Amino acid sequence: MRPLSPSCRRVTPAAVSTLVRDAPAVSSLLSSVTRGAVVDLARSTRAPRLRFVGAVSSPAFYAPVETELKELERRLLAVGRGGHPTFQAAVEHVFQTPGKLLRPTLVFLSARFGTRDDRETVLNLAQSLELVHTASLVHDDIVDRADVRRNIPTVNAMWDGDVALIVGDYLFAKAYALAAVLPKPEVIAIVAQTVFALCDGELNEVTSPPTMPTEAEYLERIELKTASLYAACCQGAALLTEADPEHVAALGAFGTNLGLAFQMTDDILDLVGDEAEFGKAVGRDLQEGMATLPMIYAAAESSGQDGELARRIVAPGKSRDEVIDLLRIIRASGGPERARARALGFHDAALRALDGLPARGEREALRDVADFVISRVR
Numbered sequence: 001m002r003p004l005s006p007s008c009r010r011v012t013p014a015a016v017s018t019l020v021r022d023a024p025a026v027s028s029l030l031s032s033v034t035r036g037a038v039v040d041l042a043r044s045t046r047a048p049r050l051r052f053v054g055a056v057s058s059p060a061f062y063a064p065v066e067t068e069l070k071e072l073e074r075r076l077l078a079v080g081r082g083g084h085p086t087f088q089a090a091v092e093h094v095f096q097t098p099g100k101l102l103r104p105t106l107v108f109l110s111a112r113f114g115t116r117d118d119r120e121t122v123l124n125l126a127q128s129l130e131l132v133h134t135a136s137l138v139h140d141d142i143v144d145r146a147d148v149r150r151n152i153p154t155v156n157a158m159w160d161g162d163v164a165l166i167v168g169d170y171l172f173a174k175a176y177a178l179a180a181v182l183p184k185p186e187v188i189a190i191v192a193q194t195v196f197a198l199c200d201g202e203l204n205e206v207t208s209p210p211t212m213p214t215e216a217e218y219l220e221r222i223e224l225k226t227a228s229l230y231a232a233c234c235q236g237a238a239l240l241t242e243a244d245p246e247h248v249a250a251l252g253a254f255g256t257n258l259g260l261a262f263q264m265t266d267d268i269l270d271l272v273g274d275e276a277e278f279g280k281a282v283g284r285d286l287q288e289g290m291a292t293l294p295m296i297y298a299a300a301e302s303s304g305q306d307g308e309l310a311r312r313i314v315a316p317g318k319s320r321d322e323v324i325d326l327l328r329i330i331r332a333s334g335g336p337e338r339a340r341a342r343a344l345g346f347h348d349a350a351l352r353a354l355d356g357l358p359a360r361g362e363r364e365a366l367r368d369v370a371d372f373v374i375s376r377v378r
């Protein structure tokens with residue numbers, strides 16, 4: 001394990017509580033997350049079973065943890081309080097559309113399988129991991145030179161890359177301040193390890209050579225950059241609330257498989273999604289030559305891993321016409337549907353992991369989260 005930096009300033013519980021105290025009015029979380037629908041992949045008839053994964057049009061999985069989510073949303077909006085005016089403005093901007101809040105929902109649901117009820121520490125973990133997630137997206141948008149996320153301008157588009165870099169650092173420091181006062185060192189270590197994994201996954205992506213990755217290389221990358229955080233939410237919450245070790249393991253396996261299914265779905269949507277519904281530009285992975293699973297499958301189907309289509313896909317900085325032509329080719333191939341079948345396999349593995357948990361409402365809610373992830377449009 002790589003060493004943690006010793007230079008972090010010590011943050012007292014009192015200081016942390018001032019980070020999260022008082023906030024503007026709660027915005028309408030539920031209205032921002034009720035627009036789920038199934039992506040239209042009906043172009044292919046290869047895997048009819050996919051059509052039977054239901055769209056979660058009204059995500060009932062929020063209901064058991066709605067109080068905690070509203071409190072979390074209030075605290076997120078207050079994160080900028082006391083900070084530099086630009087940071088305050090950026091926080092208000094970023095959290096005006098808080099997103100689906102899937103990760104904190106997983107924290108709150110998973111915590112219900114513990115033997116210890118400690119609302120405040122669970123809220124701190126949920127906020128810490130959501131801030132890690134937000135910081136990573138702010139930084140990722142610099143790397144991607146992305147202008148839009150969640151249908152609003154990115155921080156780098158609203159201000160510039162320098163501001164976005166520091167805003168991301170600021171959010172990340174807030175996340176650590178919250179994690180540092182968690183009562184269990186192993187959960188603090190999980191937060192740190194997750195950040196290592198995110199950085200490894202992102203570096204893996206930005207330093208990868210312009211060649212078509214294997215499926216195993218792709219899986220390793222998305223496990224690091226996405227699934228690690230989902231696992232941390234589920235496993236961290238279970239550890240924090242002293243769940244039975246078997247339940248901790250089941251929730252960790254659920255989170256990893258769910259995260260893999262989520263990222264695969266995201267990668268499919270980057271090729272076949274509707275920009276307004278997806279909330280960000282479509283075709284960016286292709287534009288940058290970042291090969292994802294549907295592209296790997298499309299290339300293999302056309303002429304093998306090293307063929308002409310593979311070379312065109314991994315070429316960086318493509319023209320708009322080339323992106324449009326490649327989108328047409330990949331959409332017409334079996335790549336997206338085959339990738340969706342693979343995502344469905346991880347969704348099913350996530351559901352199997354839930355069998356290791358006691359049957360109760362929160363287990364059903366986790367099942368609904370998994371269905372939502374595979375059927376979402378954004």
Ligand code: FPP
Nearest residue numbers: 132135136139140172195198199202225226
């Ligand atoms: C989004 O994925 C990006 C990530 C999941 C990870 C980004 C990680 C870093 C930038 C490392 C730094 C981390 C911290 C905590 C400061 P994507 O690019 O596939 O999705 P997108 O289409 O939404 O951009």
Ligand code: MG
Nearest residue numbers: 140141144146
């Ligand atoms: Mg990105």
